[in-house]
Amino acid sequence: MRNRFAGSTVVAAAALAVFSLMPVPAVGQTASATIPRTADGHPDLSGIWQVMNTAAWDIQSHSAQQGVPAGIGVVDGDEIPYTPAAAARKKANYDNRGTLDPETKCYLPGVPRVMYMPFPFQIVQTPTLMTVLFEYAHAVRNIFMNTPHPTGLIDWWMGDSRGRWEGDTLVIDVTHFNADTWFDRAGNFHSEEMHLVERLTPFGPDRIDYEVTIEDPRVFTRPWKMSMILYRHAERNLRLLEYECYSFEGQEIYKPIHTP
Amino acid sequence: MTLTQSIAKAVLAAACVVLPITDAAADQTATSRQTAASKQPYTQPRTPDGQPDIRGFWHIVPAGSYSLEDQSLQGLGGGDFETRRPGGTRLVDPPDGKIPYQPWAAAKAKDIYDHHMDPKPHQLDPQSRCWLQGVPRAMYQSESNYLQTPGQIVILHDYSHSYRVIPLDNRPRLPEHMKLFMGDARGRWEGNTLVIETTNLNDLPWFDLVGSFHSDALRVTERLTRVDDATMDYVVLIEDPKMYTRPWTMRFVMKRNTEANWEQWEHACHEGERSLDRLLTRPER
Numbered sequence: 150m151r152n153r154f155a156g157s158t159v160v161a162a163a164a165l166a167v168f169s170l171m172p173v174p175a176v177g178q179t180a181s182a183t184i185p186r187t188a189d190g191h192p193d194l195s196g197i198w199q200v201m202n203t204a205a206w207d208i209q210s211h212s213a214q215q216g217v218p219a220g221i222g223v224v225d226g227d228e229i230p231y232t233p234a235a236a237a238r239k240k241a242n243y244d245n246r247g248t249l250d251p252e253t254k255c256y257l258p259g260v261p262r263v264m265y266m267p268f269p270f271q272i273v274q275t276p277t278l279m280t281v282l283f284e285y286a287h288a289v290r291n292i293f294m295n296t297p298h299p300t301g302l303i304d305w306w307m308g309d310s311r312g313r314w315e316g317d318t319l320v321i322d323v324t325h326f327n328a329d330t331w332f333d334r335a336g337n338f339h340s341e342e343m344h345l346v347e348r349l350t351p352f353g354p355d356r357i358d359y360e361v362t363i364e365d366p367r368v369f370t371r372p373w374k375m376s377m378i379l380y381r382h383a384e385r386n387l388r389l390l391e392y393e394c395y396s397f398e399g400q401e402i403y404k405p406i407h408t409p
Numbered sequence: 410m411t412l413t414q415s416i417a418k419a420v421l422a423a424a425c426v427v428l429p430i431t432d433a434a435a436d437q438t439a440t441s442r443q444t445a446a447s448k449q450p451y452t453q454p455r456t457p458d459g460q461p462d463i464r465g466f467w468h469i470v471p472a473g474s475y476s477l478e479d480q481s482l483q484g485l486g487g488g489d490f491e492t493r494r495p496g497g498t499r500l501v502d503p504p505d506g507k508i509p510y511q512p513w514a515a516a517k518a519k520d521i522y523d524h525h526m527d528p529k530p531h532q533l534d535p536q537s538r539c540w541l542q543g544v545p546r547a548m549y550q551s552e553s554n555y556l557q558t559p560g561q562i563v564i565l566h567d568y569s570h571s572y573r574v575i576p577l578d579n580r581p582r583l584p585e586h587m588k589l590f591m592g593d594a595r596g597r598w599e600g601n602t603l604v605i606e607t608t609n610l611n612d613l614p615w616f617d618l619v620g621s622f623h624s625d626a627l628r629v630t631e632r633l634t635r636v637d638d639a640t641m642d643y644v645v646l647i648e649d650p651k652m653y654t655r656p657w658t659m660r661f662v663m664k665r666n667t668e669a670n671w672e673q674w675e676h677a678c679h680e681g682e683r684s685l686d687r688l689l690t691r692p693e694r
Contacts, residue, residue: 188457195558256680271574273556273563280556280565282572287541289570291673305675329680386580391589395679396540400613402530406521406622407612409513 180353181317187274192317192351194272194279197382197389200359204265207335208375217334223265225374229337235368242336250334255286255394257306259330260323260345261361261375263288269382271389279312279319284389292321299325304341306330321347340367355381451637453601458559460577461601463635466666466673468552469643474536476619477659478507501644502658508621509654521620530689534618538685539678541571541590543614544607544629545645549661554673562596562603569678575605583609588625590614605631624651639665 185193203211203220209229210222231239242249252258258266268284279292292310299309304327312321323345331338343365350358357379364372454462471480480497498506510518524532536542542550551567562575575596583593588611596605612625630646641663648656 257677273558275556275558278556280563282563282574286679287569287571289565289572291565293672296670306677306680307675388574388576388583388593390587391541391591393541393590396538396590396613399530399538399540403535403613405531406517406620407624 183354184317184351185354187276189276191314192319193274194319194349194351194357195274197269197271197387198357198379199267199269199382200265200377201380202265202377204375204377205262205267205333208333208337209335211335223375223377225376228373230370230373231368232370235338239336239338242331242338244336246334246336249336251330252334256329257286257288259306259326260290260308260310261347261363262330262332263290263307264359264361264379265377268392269387269389282389285392286394287391298322304328308343308345317350319347319349321345321349323347338368339363339365342367349379355383357381451635453635456557458557460557460562461598461603461635462557463555463562463603463633463641464557466552466554466671467641467663468666469549469661470664474546474550474617477617477621499659499661500657501660503655509657511652511654514622514652518620518622521622525619528688532620533689534615534620535613536568536615536618537688539569539682540613542566542568543590543610544573544592544594545631545659546614546616547571547573547591548631548643548645551676552666552673565673567673567676570676585609588612592629601634603631603633605629605633607631622652623647623649626651633663639667641665 187193202223203218204223206217207220208223210227211217211220213219229239247253257263263283263285264270266283266285270281270283273280273282277294279294281290281292283289288307290307290310292312294312296311298311303309303325305325306327306329308323309325310321310323312319314320324343326339326341326343328339328341343363345364346362348358348360350360352358358376359379360374360376362372362374363369456462456464473480477499478497480499500506500508503509508518521528521532525534528534536546536550541547547553547566547568548564553567554565556563556565560577562577564573564575566572571591573591573594575594577596577598579595582595583589585608587593587609589609590611590613592607592610594605594607596603598604607629610623610625610627610629612623612627615622627647627649630648632642632644634642636642643661643663645659645661646656647653647658
């Protein structure tokens with residue numbers, strides 16, 4: 150007799166393999182009902198959040214190395230569509246990442262890299278301004294709500310962020326970047342023409358699905374996307390601490406004035 | 410321009426901030442010792458969650474943190490530690506307006522003061538390195554955006570995008586050995602006065618450019634009271650038994666930036682720093 154359970158087991162295993170890389174689905178209505186909301190009905194994203202992935206080291210899939218955990222990539226399709234010239238530059242960045250990575254100087258990580266650094270961040274929500282405070286190098290993102298980008302020649306490390314709500318999704322348009330930040334420690338980079346659209350959609354009270362679409366015609370042949378999950382920190386009395394990396398080396402210099 | 414003059418310019422640039430235009434004459438009157446209680450009572454608006462409303466962009470008048478004890482040094486440089494003039498002091502206690510150093514600390518402060526125009530590395534204001542300015546200097550160095558959400562106050566400082574998160578509850582403090590540039594703050598409302606007590610401060614930031622420094626035993630108690638739509642009274646008690654012979658108090662007037670649609674933009678201090686290396690490693694050092 151044909152064993153129909155064997156057939157369905159194979160199908161189930163295949164389904165599991167496909168779904169293992171995706172968030173575990175839950176009933177949409179239940180998830181929406183448990184999202185905390187502000188008085189104006191929008192999701193309340195206030196709190197301390199952090200990613201649990203290895204994008205900070207390399208946004209594409211990578212095996213482990215000394216000091217680098219292995220990780221599945223956060224790039225849709227696992228491919229970054231560099232132009233041929235840009236691909237060569239990426240390789241040179243990677244080969245010299247120990248000196249070229251702006252993180253080695255404790256420079257502001259830029260966006261989206263700051264969102265997946267291995268440090269917590271705190272969202273402070275008001276109707277006209279969402280501010281994100283980062284433990285890493287006290288970086289700050291001011292997301293001005295429902296207002297246009299300023300015009301003119303502006304290049305900022307963290308870009309200029311303008312937000313609006315589309316249903317329960319916070320959509321952030323980011324432009325006015327400099328070319329001095331990377332996407333990760335693996336040398337992935339962009340130009341001043343980079344333009345981002347981020348979408349933050351809460352899924353229940355303790356998780357935000359974070360997607361960012363990257364456009365930069367000087368470096369990439371088409372737009373591309375990263376997706377990852379922001380997890381709410383649940384520890385009691387948690388607060389952001391400090392990681393003042395550019396002060397570590399110099400602190401010893403002031404010891405003599407504190408010694409009677 | 411001589412090397413000393415160009416250093417002075419670089420040092421001043423770190424200490425001075427471009428501010429919105431305010432009424433200088435009215436501000437001078439406000440910096441006298443007239444107390445808030447002698448004015449007409451102000452009916453303070455409330456935030457949606459019922460806190461006295463101090464939201465908005467506030468800055469100290471007069472501006473800057475060159476020298477707490479002698480504001481006449483703003484824009485001039487130089488001066489002498491022993492003869493520093495108390496008339497321009499931010500201190501309201503002790504009465505002579507001078508920081509009450511213990512003798513060993515006074516000697517260290519004098520060394521920095523005498524060399525701040527031509528500093529060796531340990532005589533250079535840490536703020537010039539773009540290090541976090543600490544408490545209370547971050548409050549009087551540059552304009553700050555005060556946010557209030559249920560149960561907390563968040564202050565975003567312009568200078569080097571520093572910030573303070575002040576919970577309005579009694580959650581446990583950090584372990585005593587953990588020291589942060591911006592410390593660990595707890596706030597509470599006493600009527601319309603916000604009282605902030607900050608501990609766990611490290612000893613790295615200075616109160617001003619000329620070397621008013623402190624130890625990691627520092628405890629700062631601040632009282633902020635909005636006295637009218639555009640004015641806030643700011644009183645700071647400094648306690649540090651390792652450094653001073655007694656506690657001392659500073660007082661400032663804050664003014665609110667009433668320009669419509671004002672936004673706080675990026676100040677990438679560390680990333681933009683170019684002269685620090687040259688300042689510290691020039692050949693004649």
